[in-house]
Amino acid sequence: MSDTQMFERVAIIGIGLIGSSLARVLRRDELAGEIVACARRAETRDKALALGIADRAxxxxxxxxxxxxxVVLATPLSAYAGIAATIAPALRPGAIVxxxxxxxxxxxxxxxxxxxAGVRLVPGHPVAGTEHSGPESGFAELFVDRWCILTPPPATDPAAVATITALWEKAGMRVVVMEAEHHDKVLAVTSHLPHLIAYTIVGTATDLEETLKSEVIKFSASGFRDFTRIAASDPVMWRDIFLNNREAVLEILQRFSEDLSALQRAIRWGEGDKLEELFTRTRAIRRSIIEARQA
Amino acid sequence: MSDTQMFERVAIIGIGLIGSSLARVLRRDELAGEIVACARRAETRDKALALGIADRAxxxxxxxxxxxxxVVLATPLSAYAGIAATIAPALRPGAIVxxxxxxxxxxxxxxxxxxxAGVRLVPGHPVAGTEHSGPESGFAELFVDRWCILTPPPATDPAAVATITALWEKAGMRVVVMEAEHHDKVLAVTSHLPHLIAYTIVGTATDLEETLKSEVIKFSASGFRDFTRIAASDPVMWRDIFLNNREAVLEILQRFSEDLSALQRAIRWGEGDKLEELFTRTRAIRRSIIEARQA
Structure with a gap:
């Protein structure tokens, strides 16, 4: 056992971008005696073994x-209930999920x-990612200087929370704890709505007649391109996010739609003052983000 | 006169991000005998002179x-008509605007x-920029490997078009010619709608209660941040774009709103198939952009 080992055996269920990046951190820092990867597809398991990020698959x-x-669940959300039912009888007493x-x-x-009873659940969200999927897309540095949000239910063993905090800190993350409901509300604004909008606008562009579409691709660097990167994220993962954070997403989407209608009206009626006022206000948010060193 | 000189005297009306970047190219490649900057604000004129990118201001x-x-017009669009009226009597015969x-x-x-009569107009759009404004934000490399779209009216002297083409090619741009109406339609999709959406979503976030807003800034890296960069672009410039490309923007915005409503409905009713189908389709556009080397 190495000096740095935190776990005897880590099981990673779903070895995609995030799961495989965590596996790489576990390897690099020798945090786990053994890493077991679980994946439905043989191709994924073979890749994980070939990449050397799992001892068994x-x-x-x-x-x-x-x-x-x-045990780390790193699959799309819709698989969680089924996996929980499958693993429950096999979990070791005292294990952290x-x-x-x-x-x-x-x-x-x-x-x-x-x-x-005796198994400790510490839900977590490492807020990091790229638009790429699969075990070959992962890298240990993915988490560096990013936030990880833990949302342990009220009665959770503090020692388990401390362990998961230490794990993500090893990966380079800044860890915060908040209530699950609050997390879902914040992320609906910062992540889920932006992705929904990006998917929509790229979808709108794909429906254009072919000649216009090819020019949209050609001149995409003028703004559109930034949306296509976001809209290239994993389809199943994102489907599950929207289905499982429905209320918070619909609430912020409703506000967005109202604001967009107001802007549409201002453009139609040539109300330049209203446009300029908003565009000036949004600049300030960018400054706040730069000051918060998130840019 | 240097070997490389293309113009005896270049007047740049509006010496912001684009105007000053072009001035830097003119300087670097010694394309102009003299560069004259025109700006309403004394502070801007002083900066242009201090930066050495204009001989006179x-x-x-x-x-x-x-x-x-x-003569290069590089002001917000709403100033064009007034500037044209002012400069018309002073323009040298044969000048290119x-x-x-x-x-x-x-x-x-x-x-x-x-x-x-005798003055030649070659409308142009170097499709390049950053979210920063002012003469100090410019740099000569801004244009490298980007597209420049020229939209000369039917009767334009081909020699004038060739001169402006050569100018932007010196700046490193790839130059294409198309009809003005078509340009405005394409850019409504690739640039104007994305900016409008970004302004809206950042505006929606600024209206949140303060505690939520500060967390949105903190966790902005999860998608929101990409929108704030776009939404930090120059407010007056963008006001004028929307007011002057109203029809094309409203047309594509209408399509976008319909598509967004359809997605909203799919989320509300838990129609995962529809979401996944769209999210899979949008991935393909990203691949096209990467293949077109615009990513």
């Missing part, structure tokens, strides 16, 4: 978690009730 | 263009009818 989630002191999903109330709803 | 547009063989605005039909509407 299996498609059976129960087999993956057997004897693990840390965490996840990396972008919606947090769903974990408490779908996973927590199924876990046996 | 004046607030009088007629004075600026006197004796110039090239060009501009760098993001809407092109407006140039033909507001500038062309006012120009004396």
């Amino acid at each position: 299996t498609e059976d989630a129960a087999e993956a978690v057997a004897g693990a002191d840390l 965490t996840d990396v999903g972008s919606v947090k109330q769903v974990v408490i709803r779908d996973v927590l009730p199924q876990l046996p | 004046t607030e009088d547009a007629a004075e600026a263009v006197a004796g110039a063989d090239l 060009t501009d760098v605005g993001s809407v092109k039909q407006v140039v033909i509407r507001d500038v062309l009818p006012q120009l004396p």
Whole structure:
């Protein structure tokens, strides 16, 4: 056992961009005695083994978690309930279960009730990512200087929270704790709505007649391109985010639509003052982000 | 006169990000015998002189263009008509007038009818920029490998078009010629709508209650941040773009709103298939952009 080891055996269920990046951190810092990857597709398992980021790979989630002191759920959210049912009987007493999903109330709803007593759930959201998917897209530095939000339910063992905090700090993240409901509301604004808008605008462009579409691609650097990067994110992951954070997304989307209608009206009626006033106000937010060193 | 000189005297009306970047190219490649900057504000004129990107600076547009063989309009679009009226009597016969605005039909509407016979108008749009404004924000490399779109009216002297083409090619741009109306339609999709959406979403976020707003800034890296950069662009310039490309912007905005409503409905009713189908389709556009080497 190395000096740095935190876990005897870590099971990572779903070894895509985030799961494989975490596996690389575990490897680099020798945090785990053994890393077991669980993936449905044989191709993914083979890649994980070939990349050297897992010691074993299996498609059976129960087999993956057997004897693990840390279990990381890193699949799309819609798989959580089924996985929780599968692994519950196989979980080792005292094991910590965490996840990396972008919606947090769903974990408490779908996973927590199924876990046996003595297993500790610490829902987590490392706020990091790229538009690429799959184990080959991961890299250990993905998490550096980014935020990780943990949303442990009220009665969670503080030692388990401390362990997961330490893990993400090893990955280079700044860790904060908040309530799951609040997390889902904040992320609906900062992440889910922007992705929805980006998907929509790129979708609108794909429906244009072919000649116009090819020119949109040619001249995409004038603003459109930034949206296409976001709109290239994993389709299933994002489908699940919207389905599982429906209320918060619809609430902020409604506000956005009202604001857009107001702007549309200002353009139609040539109300330049209203446009200029808004465009001046939005500049200030950019400055705040630069000051918060998030730019 | 240097070997490389293309113009005896270049007047740049409006010496902001684009105007000053072009001035830097003229200087670097010794393309102009003299560069005259015109700006309303004394502070801007002083900066242009201090930066060494203008030989003379004046607030009088007629004075600026006197004796110039090239006049570049680089102000917000709403100033075009007034400037054209002011400079018309002072323009040297044979002079070329060009501009760098993001809407092109407006140039033909507001500038062309006012120009004396023998002066040649070549409307242009170097599709390049940053979210920063002012002469200090410019840099000569801004244009490298970007597109420049020229929209000369049907009867334009081909020699004038060739001269402006050569100028932007010196700046490193790839130059294409198209009809002004078509330009405005394409840019409404690639640039104007994305900016409008970004302004809206950042505006929606600024209206949130203070605690939520500060967290939106903190966690902005999850998607929102990309929009704030776009929404930090020059307010007056963008006001004028929307007011002057109203029809094309409202048309594409209408399509966008319909598509967004459809997505909203899919989220509300839990129609995961529809979401996944769209999100898969938008990925393909990103690949096209990467293949077109615009990413």
